Amino acid sequence: MFKxxxxxLRIITAWGVAVMLVVALYASLPLIGQFSAPAVLxxxxxxxxxxxxxxxxxxxxxxxxxxxxxxxLDNRQKRFIEIPxxxxxxFDLVDAAIRELPGVEGVRSARDSLQVRAxxxxxxxxxxxxxxxxxxxxxxxxxxxxxxxxxxxxGDSGRVTLICEPESPAWxxxxxxxxxxxxxxxxxxxxxxxxxxxxxRRFDQASAAQTATEKELTEAKLHLLHAQVEPHFLYNTLxxxxxLTRSDPARAEAMLGHLIQYLRRSLPSAEDDMSTLGIExxxxxxxxxxxxxxxxxxxxxxxxxxxxxxxxPMPAMMLQTLVENAIKHGLxxxxxxxxxxxxxxxxxxxxxxxxxxxGEGFHAKTSGTGIGLKNVRERLRLxxxxxxxxSVIANFPAGVAATITVPAAVASLAKGVSNG
Numbered sequence: 104m105f106k107x108x109x110x111x112l113r114i115i116t117a118w119g120v121a122v123m124l125v126v127a128l129y130a131s132l133p134l135i136g137q138f139s140a141p142a143v144l145x146x147x148x149x150x151x152x153x154x155x156x157x158x159x160x161x162x163x164x165x166x167x168x169x170x171x172x173x174x175x176l177d178n179r180q181k182r183f184i185e186i187p188x189x190x191x192x193x194f195d196l197v198d199a200a201i202r203e204l205p206g207v208e209g210v211r212s213a214r215d216s217l218q219v220r221a222x223x224x225x226x227x228x229x230x231x232x233x234x235x236x237x238x239x240x241x242x243x244x245x246x247x248x249x250x251x252x253x254x255x256x257x258g259d260s261g262r263v264t265l266i267c268e269p270e271s272p273a274w275x276x277x278x279x280x281x282x283x284x285x286x287x288x289x290x291x292x293x294x295x296x297x298x299x300x301x302x303x304r305r306f307d308q309a310s311a312a313q314t315a316t317e318k319e320l321t322e323a324k325l326h327l328l329h330a331q332v333e334p335h336f337l338y339n340t341l342x343x344x345x346x347l348t349r350s351d352p353a354r355a356e357a358m359l360g361h362l363i364q365y366l367r368r369s370l371p372s373a374e375d376d377m378s379t380l381g382i383e384x385x386x387x388x389x390x391x392x393x394x395x396x397x398x399x400x401x402x403x404x405x406x407x408x409x410x411x412x413x414x415x416p417m418p419a420m421m422l423q424t425l426v427e428n429a430i431k432h433g434l435x436x437x438x439x440x441x442x443x444x445x446x447x448x449x450x451x452x453x454x455x456x457x458x459x460x461x462g463e464g465f466h467a468k469t470s471g472t473g474i475g476l477k478n479v480r481e482r483l484r485l486x487x488x489x490x491x492x493x494s495v496i497a498n499f500p501a502g503v504a505a506t507i508t509v510p511a512a513v514a515s516l517a518k519g520v521s522n523g
Contacts, residue, residue: 110176111157117277118153118239122146149239156239160280167283178281179268180289184296186254186261188303190217193261194254196303200295201252204288208247217254217261222247222270225284244279245270250288265292318485343397358396365389380447380456381413383422390423391443394430401440402430408447408456415447415454417509418482424475425458425505433462433502441502454511459504465497479507 126142129135161171168175186193191214198212198219206224213219224247247270255262267285269275347355365386384406391404426443434441444459476495483491491509498504 106172106176107161110161111154114157114277114280115150115153118150121278122149152239156280160282164283164286167287175283175286178276178279178285179266179273180285181267182263182265182289182293184263184265184293185257186263186296186300187259188261188300189259190254190256190261193263194219196296196299197252197254197263197292200292200299201250203295204291217256219252220250222249223288225281239278243271243275248281248285248288250292252292263296265289267292314485317481347396354396358393361389361392361396365393377416378419379413380408380415380417380422380454383417383419384408384413384445387422387426387445390426391430398434398440401437402434403440403442404445405442406445408445409449412447412449412454415449415509415511417456417507418486421479421482421507422456422458424479425507428475428505429458429460429462429503433460433464436463449511452511453508455506455508457504457506459498459502461498461500461502464502476505483507483509 122145126146129142129145130139161176164175165171174180186196188196194212194214194217198210201207201219201221202210204221204223206226208222208224210219210221225245248267249270250265250267252266253264255264267289269279269281269285271279343358347358388404388406391402395402395404422445426445429443434443441461444457446457446459448455448457476493480493483493487509491507493505493507495503495505
């Protein structure tokens with residue numbers, strides 16, 4: 104109540120002084136100054152209209168803000184808004200929120216200085232006022248409000264300073280009211296920013312959930328693939344060992360030894376799906392040794408993996424997938440067999456692991472887009488977020504070369520990797 108009375112007294116006093124000055128100037132005029140009736144009518148009429156306009160302003164402010172205090176009654180509004188985004192992203196968000204305001208015109212944004220300025224047409228709240236020409240509170244009222252938003256960088260976030268005010272000098276606040284329009288503009292921009300931040304968070308959460316789901320689906324496909332491939336390989340190996348126990352016990356014993364080594368390296372980890380190049384190489388070599396016993400001279404294996412690179416973290420079973428592809432699609436279809444090369448090269452940034460063969464090469468059924476290779480690509484995308492890749496090219500003079508490129512050292516991925 105006190106704030107309302109103070110507001111009324113302030114605006115009535117300001118207009119009262121102005122009216123007295125006009126009346127005094129009128130009285131000093133020769134001849135017509137002797138007639139006091141016009142001056143009295145002007146004075147009382149003006150003050151009456153000022154009081155009516157002031158009450159209308161109070162009522163609208165209460166409707167808009169739900170309260171009447173110094174902040175809501177002020178024609179000039181200031182807000183500080185914290186945005187949990189980098190300053191450039193925060194600026195883009197604020198700029199978009201301002202451009203959504205009804206009646207906004209002349210938006211000028213400068214991304215380098217992180218500032219946005221705009222003009223907003225004042226709405227005709229109750230239609231065209233019938234006494235607009237005679238209402239003193241509208242005599243000098245501007246047709247536009249203006250706003251300025253400045254984003255201040257603060258580490259990983261941006262702080263927005265928002266100013267909404269009439270397009271008139273500050274002294275005019277003693278005589279004019281804005282009917283709460285600048286309060287509405289400030290609140291509308293704050294709401295728009297909050298809404299956009301909420302939408303961004305929901306999008307990020309949905310993306311994270313989708314990524315997690317994709318990762319789980321990929322791992323499930325991998326496990327299903329293993330469940331389908333492993334029994335077939337185990338049955339063939341055990342059947343071959345059974346036959347060899349009658350004709351060549353030494354080779355049967357060697358085959359079983361390699362099978363044990365392969366299975367030891369193939370046991371799933373309860374903590375992570377990460378391994379190292381060295382562990383994956385041992386698994387692949389155990390697999391190839393078994394196949395050498397089965398295929399005989401038809402299979403030759405050459406390995407060139409420097410010892411310092413064998414500690415490189417990499418997803419489990421990826422090297423095995425490339426080796427199996429080289430055997431199944433490259434060498435097994437050939438009567439004369441061939442050679443499988445396993446090679447690794449690296450620098451301070453990345454390590455490239457290549458599995459090549461001189462087998463059948465690309466044809467209609469094997470063009471580098473099989474299920475196993477798709478699985479490898481998807482796992483690399485989910486695990487390394489674009490920092491790793493798989494390339495499959497033709498080998499010269501025959502066969503295929505598949506190369507996995509991974510970061511040289513990622514400490515967070517090395518955790519939980521077993522050494523034996």
